[in-house]
Amino acid sequence: MIRCAGSLRAALLVAAASFGAASAAAESEAPAPGVSLQLAQARASNISRLRYELVLSIPETLAQPVTGTNELRFHLADPTKPLVIDFDAEGASEATITVNGVGVPTRAVNGHLVIPAAPLRLGENTVRIDFRAGNAPLNRSKDLLYTLFVPAQAHRAMPCFDQPDLKGRWTITLEHPAQWQSVANGAERDRRRTGSQVRVRFRQTQPLPTYLVAFVVGDMKVETATRQGRPMRMFHRENDAAKLARNREALFDLHAESLEALEKYTGIPYPFVKFDFVLVPALQFGGMEHAGNIVYRAEALLLDESATQEDRLSRAHLIAHETAHMWFGDLVTMRWFDDVWTKEVFANFIADKVIGPLFPHVRHDLQFFLGNHGSAYSVDRSAGANPIRQPLDNLSGAGSLYGPIVYNKSPVVMRQLEALLGDASFRDGVRTYLRRHSFANATWDDLIAALAGRTKLDLRHWSRMWIDEPGRPVIRTALEVNDGRVQRLALQQSDPQRRNRLWPQQLRVTVGCGQKPKRIVAELVGDEVDLTRLLDGCVPDYVLAGGEGWGYGEFELETRSQAYLETAIPSLADPLTRGVAWSALWDALLGGRMATGRWVDMALLNLRAERDAQLIGEWLADLNVVWWRFLTPAQRAERAPGLEALLRGRLDAAADPGLKSTWFAALRNAATTPTTVAWLRSLWQREATIAGLPLVEADETALAYALAIRGVDGEQKLLDTQRDRITNPDRKARFEFVRAAASADAGERERWFRALEDPANRRQEVWVGQGLRLLNHSLRADHAAALLPKALDMLLEVNRTGALFFDASWMYASLHGHSSPQAAATVSRFIENLPADYPPRMRALILQSSDLLIRAARTRAP
Numbered sequence: 001m002i003r004c005a006g007s008l009r010a011a012l013l014v015a016a017a018s019f020g021a022a023s024a025a026a027e028s029e030a031p032a033p034g035v036s037l038q039l040a041q042a043r044a045s046n047i048s049r050l051r052y053e054l055v056l057s058i059p060e061t062l063a064q065p066v067t068g069t070n071e072l073r074f075h076l077a078d079p080t081k082p083l084v085i086d087f088d089a090e091g092a093s094e095a096t097i098t099v100n101g102v103g104v105p106t107r108a109v110n111g112h113l114v115i116p117a118a119p120l121r122l123g124e125n126t127v128r129i130d131f132r133a134g135n136a137p138l139n140r141s142k143d144l145l146y147t148l149f150v151p152a153q154a155h156r157a158m159p160c161f162d163q164p165d166l167k168g169r170w171t172i173t174l175e176h177p178a179q180w181q182s183v184a185n186g187a188e189r190d191r192r193r194t195g196s197q198v199r200v201r202f203r204q205t206q207p208l209p210t211y212l213v214a215f216v217v218g219d220m221k222v223e224t225a226t227r228q229g230r231p232m233r234m235f236h237r238e239n240d241a242a243k244l245a246r247n248r249e250a251l252f253d254l255h256a257e258s259l260e261a262l263e264k265y266t267g268i269p270y271p272f273v274k275f276d277f278v279l280v281p282a283l284q285f286g287g288m289e290h291a292g293n294i295v296y297r298a299e300a301l302l303l304d305e306s307a308t309q310e311d312r313l314s315r316a317h318l319i320a321h322e323t324a325h326m327w328f329g330d331l332v333t334m335r336w337f338d339d340v341w342t343k344e345v346f347a348n349f350i351a352d353k354v355i356g357p358l359f360p361h362v363r364h365d366l367q368f369f370l371g372n373h374g375s376a377y378s379v380d381r382s383a384g385a386n387p388i389r390q391p392l393d394n395l396s397g398a399g400s401l402y403g404p405i406v407y408n409k410s411p412v413v414m415r416q417l418e419a420l421l422g423d424a425s426f427r428d429g430v431r432t433y434l435r436r437h438s439f440a441n442a443t444w445d446d447l448i449a450a451l452a453g454r455t456k457l458d459l460r461h462w463s464r465m466w467i468d469e470p471g472r473p474v475i476r477t478a479l480e481v482n483d484g485r486v487q488r489l490a491l492q493q494s495d496p497q498r499r500n501r502l503w504p505q506q507l508r509v510t511v512g513c514g515q516k517p518k519r520i521v522a523e524l525v526g527d528e529v530d531l532t533r534l535l536d537g538c539v540p541d542y543v544l545a546g547g548e549g550w551g552y553g554e555f556e557l558e559t560r561s562q563a564y565l566e567t568a569i570p571s572l573a574d575p576l577t578r579g580v581a582w583s584a585l586w587d588a589l590l591g592g593r594m595a596t597g598r599w600v601d602m603a604l605l606n607l608r609a610e611r612d613a614q615l616i617g618e619w620l621a622d623l624n625v626v627w628w629r630f631l632t633p634a635q636r637a638e639r640a641p642g643l644e645a646l647l648r649g650r651l652d653a654a655a656d657p658g659l660k661s662t663w664f665a666a667l668r669n670a671a672t673t674p675t676t677v678a679w680l681r682s683l684w685q686r687e688a689t690i691a692g693l694p695l696v697e698a699d700e701t702a703l704a705y706a707l708a709i710r711g712v713d714g715e716q717k718l719l720d721t722q723r724d725r726i727t728n729p730d731r732k733a734r735f736e737f738v739r740a741a742a743s744a745d746a747g748e749r750e751r752w753f754r755a756l757e758d759p760a761n762r763r764q765e766v767w768v769g770q771g772l773r774l775l776n777h778s779l780r781a782d783h784a785a786a787l788l789p790k791a792l793d794m795l796l797e798v799n800r801t802g803a804l805f806f807d808a809s810w811m812y813a814s815l816h817g818h819s820s821p822q823a824a825a826t827v828s829r830f831i832e833n834l835p836a837d838y839p840p841r842m843r844a845l846i847l848q849s850s851d852l853l854i855r856a857a858r859t860r861a862p
Ligand SMILES: [Zn+2]
Pocket: 289, 321, 325, 343, 344, 347
C-alpha cells in the first residue's frame, strides 16, 4: 500500500521535472512485472558499454539484511525516455538513487525502478543505487550465502538490467565476517581486515550476463591445486576428511581434463581469467556454470566408497557439462531464454565427447542412449510434450523452459545433425559460431547460419520439425513373411497427433539374422521406406528400427519381433542392442501392447542374466517403477519372494562394490517380505554386514527411511538413533527436516506437508523434494492421495517462489508413488477445471509428471 502511494508521488515529481508532454506520457506508463521481451529489446538497442560496481555488506546474523550499493555505468543511444532498471525486492521503494550525481526520487513499479529521463545524457551515464538486498536468490543460511541468479533472479537481490543480452563487466566488493571465505567471478584483488570484518575486492570481470554473476560467502574450507599451469581452487564444507581425500584429486583432474578437451574441440583457450568451483550441500541444481566460479551440489561430487559406475559417470558428465558452459553459454550467450537449449545441448553433447576417453571401458553409445532417450521419451510420450525451442514473452516464465526435452532430446537431435554434416564440418561450424559471437550473444539462427554453408540439407525444414515441434513420430515396422520368405519389410512413420507431421531422420536398423545381426541404414524422410531388397534373403527373428540407439521415436515392434524379444534379449550379444530392445518393450508396456505380468517376467529373466552394469542400473530403475506402480499389492506379494531372492543372489555374487551397491539399493527399494525387512534392520543395527560392501552414512540414512516407511517397530527411536549417527551439521539439519515425512504417524506427515505452505519452509528445495518422495511413497499413497489437491494447488506459487526446476521436482515428487484410479482422477479433474489463464507451461508440467500415474491407473483399473 505504501509502495503504491510512494510511486504515485514519485511519478508526479518525475513528470513535473521532465521535458515535454510526450516523455511525461511515456513515464506514466508502468513497465510490466518481470522482464518482458519488449523491455529487453528496447534496452538492448539503447544501452551499451555496461559496467557494474557492486559493493555488498553481508552481516553475520541472518536477522540483519544484506545492504549494498550498485553503480551502473553505461552508454545510452537515446536518453529522452525514462530508463527501467530491474529491482524486485521488498525494500526496493526505499532505495536511494543518484543519476549522474543528481539525486532522483525513487519510483518502484512492478519490480522495476523507473529512472526519469531528465538527468540522463547521450553517451556515458552513471546511476548509483543504495539498497537493501532481497534475500530470495541469495540462499542465506546461518553461515553460508550463495547466489543463484539464473534465469532472471539477480534483480530480486539487487538493481540491474536482468536480461542475458546486456552483458556487463562486474567489479564486486564483499564485506563480511573475517572468519568466512568468499569467492566471486573475478579474481581476488585485495583484502583489508578491520576488527572482525574483512573487505574483499575482486577484479573486474569480462562481460557477463546477470545470470552468470555469482558469489559465495560463508564458513568454507579451500583446497588448491595446479593443473597444466592453471591454479584452481575448490571451496567446500565437508568435515569428513577421508571422504574429501578420496575425491580431491579426481575433482581437480576431471576439471583439468574437461578444460583441455574443450580447448581442443573449440580451438579457443579457456576464456575467463581464473577457475574456481564451490561445493554447496543440497544445492538446488546439480551444478551452475557461473563464469570462473562454478557451484555444484556437494553430494554429486563427493562420492562414497560404494559409488557405482553410474555415479562416477554422472559426476564426470556433470563436471564436463558445467565446464563446457564456459564456452557455450558464458563466452557466447543466447540472446533470449527461448534459445536456452542452445547452451544446454552443447554442454551435454560436448560433455559426452569429453568423458569418452576418461572411461575407456564404458560403452559410450550405450551410455548416450540410456542417458538421453528414456528421459526425453518420458516427456514426448505424454500429453504435455513441449518442443525444444519454446517462445517466451517474459523472463518470469524462463524457468519452466528447462526439462528433459532441452537436456536430453536436444543432444539426440544434435547428434543427427552432426552425422548429417560430418564431425569435422560440424565442429568447424561450431568454432565459427563461437568466434563470431565471443563475449556477446547469439541465436539458434546464428548457429544455423554458421552450419548452413556446410551441407546441402534444408536445415530450416529439419529445424522446424525437430526443434520447433513437440512429440515424436510413431515408427512401425511392416514385416510380411510367407512360406519362409520375406515378402516385405518397410518402415512407416506417422504423427501420433494426426497432424501429418513427418520427422526426417536417419535410422540404423538392426535385423536379427542368424548369428550376427544385420545393419541396414535407412533414410526415413517421407512416410515410408521399403527395405525388402536390402534383406538379402534373410528371414529376421526380429527387427529393431531404432537400432544402435540412433533413431528417435516410438518404435512399435511388430508381432514377430515382440514375441521373439520378450524372451530372447539375454541371447543378444551386443549390450546396446539389448538396451534398444528393452526400450522398445518398455514403450510396449506403456503403450498397452504388452501385459504387465509378461513385462515383469521379461524383466526378471533379463536381470537374472545381465552382466552390463549400465543396463543393470537402468533396468532396475524401470522395474522399480513397475513394481510399485503397475502391480497391485496382491501381485507384488505373490512375486516378492522371487524378486528378493534374485536381487539378493546377484548382490552376493557381484564382484565389485559399485555393482553390489546397485543391487543392494534395488533390494532395499523393493523389499516387502518380513525376512528381508528384518535383514535390512539388522544391517542398519550393524549386527549384520554385506561381504565386500561397507555401508556408509548415506546407506544407513537410506536404510533408516526405508525401514520407517515399512512401518517397523520403534520407528521414532530408530530415526533418533540415525540422527545421532550423523556428524556433518549440514546433513544432520537435512535429516531433521526430512524425517517427519517418513513418520509412521499420519498426522505428523500431514503437519510436515501443511508447513510447506509457508515459503520459508520450502527454502531448502532438495530437502523438500526428498521429503515429498517419502510422503508420497506407494506404501503411503492412500494417505498422501488426500494431500494431492493441495500439492497441485500450490504449483503456481511454488513456481513463483522457487528456484529453477523446483516446480518440476515438486510435481514429480508429489505424484511419484501414486497409481490409484482415484489419484489419477484427482489430477484429471484438476486439469479439466483449470482457469483459462493458467500458464500453459505449468499445465504441460502437470501432464508430463502425471503421465506414469495415468498409465498405471489405467493398467490397474478393474
Ligand atoms: Zn547446463
